[in-house]
Amino acid sequence: MVGSAPPEPTELVRAEDRLSFVYLERCVVHRDSNAITATDDSGTLHIPAAMIGALLLGPGTRITHAAMTLVGACAATVVWVGEGGVRCYAAGRPLARSSRLLEAQARAFANQRDRLSVARRMYELRFPDEDVSNLTMQQLRGREGARVRQIYRDESRRTGVDWVKRDYKPGDLTDSDPVNQALSSANTCLYGVVTAVIHALGMSPGLGFVHVGHDQSFVYDVADLFKASTSIPAAFEVVASGSTDPANDVRRVLRDRLMSGGVMDRCVDVLRELFLAPQELQSVTPILYEDAMSIWSGRADSTLAAGQNHDRGRT
Template identity: 60%
Template sequence: MSGTVGRRPTELAELVRAEDRISFLYLERCVVNRDSNAITATDERGTVHIPAASVGALMLGPGTTVTHQAIALLADSGSTVLWVGERGVRCYAHGGGLARTSRLAEAQAEAVTNRRSRLRVAREMYAMRFPGEQVSELSMQQLRGREGARVRRVYREQSERTGVRWSGRTYDPEDWEASDPVNQALSAANACLYGVVNSVIVALGCAPALGFIHTGHSRSFVYDIADLYKAEITIPTSFDVAAGDCMEIGADVRRRVRDMVHDGNLLQRCSRDIRRLLLGEQEADATDDIMFTDNVVLWDEYLGEVGAGIAYEEPS
């Protein structure tokens, strides 16, 4: 047997930070392979090369076949891979991540399991949606009511702006064609946003399931964070697409969301917002230098942390 056990893993310093990558890439009906440090997508039209380290989230739609080497490269590059459904409107599985520390995951778990800190984070999330308004004393019921009114207002304003008729958010996950064009666009746009947010959450080492406003779902935290940006990105984009004369709503929405995510520096904003929500403003800035540092230690009930990799002796 050969003594070679695989290529050298990429050093952390060589990896591109989550906020500096392209947001997402959606592929369907092609073969995804690897060529050196790039992944390739091949169909009847030819082959496209994509630098793996520059991809935040790779969304694999129906009809895709991916090789072991391609997945190994994406994992080594810290890129999140998502297996999604037709038009990208469902997420079946994901994997990947950049973080080498559990600092944010521990802060998230601590905050979500304490009623007071969970309420604080939830209020801060709502405060980000209501700039200039005082929400620090409002209950969750009051905040939900205010958010509901805000979302209805946003839909109404976008309908008036574009001339697209709006009769409410209705969609059937089992029947894409049953929805009107604007609801189809919203479903596809939100799926893209969820993929981008999921890639940032996983890259930072947080748990997608531990939400503060949403709960009980494997992607509760994804929905929490994505809701911060819908009124700015997916809702106006969806109404613009529905107002146009496009042949393929899903493809058009994905392109427009991709451009808005890039132009609005959403990856950087999302990373900063998550750190600030979980750690506070001052500590969030300090985590930039430690997020990608290998730091394995052992827990001690009295000392907190002690060194790992040491053959400890039983105290006499």
């Protein structure tokens, strides 16, 4: 192989300690040793690849095979950012070598009672003053709609920005008012960050508990937990500042909020708490990053050692 050897899992920066996202546009993305480089008319910027959570590629970017190889080896997520949304086009191998969280997510998803329990806990995280212990999924959706509308109204009063409703056209960012443009752009960045954390922990972005039927359903579930403290206030503040380019300016405001609020760290904690038992939380970090494999025995929660011949017959 030409270049530096791929890093071992224990050498990589944990998801909660990484930069939330790096946004690039109108440049060529390449590799210099273990750094991602972004080159345009003004020069070349070096970015340590192991520190990236999500690499957001905006309009006018080109990325080389060498750069993608490094991004994949460092378990970062690459997201191509369009005008009206985000598509997770590629993702590196997860930081977590264990499938423990993925299996817990799949078990909860496949059981209707457990799935509703996760949805209730997600709602409690967003609105801790609500008692939802006996609410159905339909009742949760109704409560959510009312509370989210109230959040928009509160931000409108706080910032003085006029608010009518959430209104946007997928694929055409400009076909909406400034605050909706800022919201779409900020949410796009937040989705990229959440996608990066989900991939880093080895979980599935498609197994959602509130949103369903989309390969990013779980991303939308988790992102909703943080919008009220990140993308929504950032969007209203940018428009209130008189920005003439809210879709671009909101990224800088959002990045500051994500870093100061420790959102990646909180996102990792939330995912662990949602799917692991309390006694498992103390030991989950070393286990998640342990590069080990077993063979299913055919019985529930029972495994056999891998790398061995289990044929008891004679040859």
